Amino acid sequence: MKTITTLVGSVGGDPEQGTLPDGRAFANLRLAVNPSYYDRAQDAWVDGDASWYDVRAYGALATHLGTSVKKGDPLVVHGELIVRPWENGTRSGIAVEVIAHAAGPNLRFGTVNFARSGQSGRSASSGASSGGWDGLGSPRPEPGAAGDEGEPGMPEEQDGSGTALGPGASPEDVSGRQTAEAGAGTAPF
Numbered sequence: 001m002k003t004i005t006t007l008v009g010s011v012g013g014d015p016e017q018g019t020l021p022d023g024r025a026f027a028n029l030r031l032a033v034n035p036s037y038y039d040r041a042q043d044a045w046v047d048g049d050a051s052w053y054d055v056r057a058y059g060a061l062a063t064h065l066g067t068s069v070k071k072g073d074p075l076v077v078h079g080e081l082i083v084r085p086w087e088n089g090t091r092s093g094i095a096v097e098v099i100a101h102a103a104g105p106n107l108r109f110g111t112v113n114f115a116r117s118g119q120s121g122r123s124a125s126s127g128a129s130s131g132g133w134d135g136l137g138s139p140r141p142e143p144g145a146a147g148d149e150g151e152p153g154m155p156e157e158q159d160g161s162g163t164a165l166g167p168g169a170s171p172e173d174v175s176g177r178q179t180a181e182a183g184a185g186t187a188p189f
Contacts, residue, residue: 003081007053007098008106009033011073017066020058027062029055029069031077031098054097055079060117065103074106 012030020026035048055077057065069075079100086095105112 004079004101005081005098006076006078007031007033007055008076009053009074011069011071011075012052013071015066015069017062024058025060025062025066027057027065029065031055031075052096053077054095055100055103056097057100057103061100061103064117065100069103074109076104076106078102 009031012032015027015029017025017027031053032050033053034050036045037048038044039046077098077100079098079102082097082099084095086093
């Protein structure tokens with residue numbers, strides 16, 4: 001089983017980027033999650049001790065994180081939580097990391113002008129069926145199945161925003177769905 005989590009924090013340093021031997025992009029960053037509380041005695045908000053997480057991303061998400069995120073940015077990360085012990089000579093501890101499936105800015109602290117990445121090589125056919133686990137007719141991926149970017153459990157095709165595209169769906173289908181959702185009172189992203 002996997003433990004899926006969502007972290008809300010601040011980027012601790014500019015992402016480290018590179019390419020794996022198989023050609024996929026990767027990005028690593030540290031995320032500080034600071035709990036805060038209101039102290040009535042001080043009449044002010046007080047930050048608690050930070051918990052630090054290593055965040056790892058692969059494929060298009062890694063490329064987008066590397067070009068979009070810098071030290072100090074408020075970030076929301078959703079992905080698989082991995083906790084494991086480590087030992088280095090006389091020192092030991094617990095390593096906590098998240099393999100990111102999705103990430104984005106925390107809009108509580110500012111605004112963003114979203115720009116979609118290119119859609120080269122995608123089919124422009126229409127007629128995606130409704131339903132499916134992602135609302136676009138895609139079958140639910142098998143546990144541990146690798147997608148086109150090699151992330152575990154991710155659908156085979158995604159548009160530039162990370163939204164899964166079902167068989168025969170195009171980015172225009174996703175835009176139509178987001179517009180419909182927006183009209184129903186939910187945010188388009």
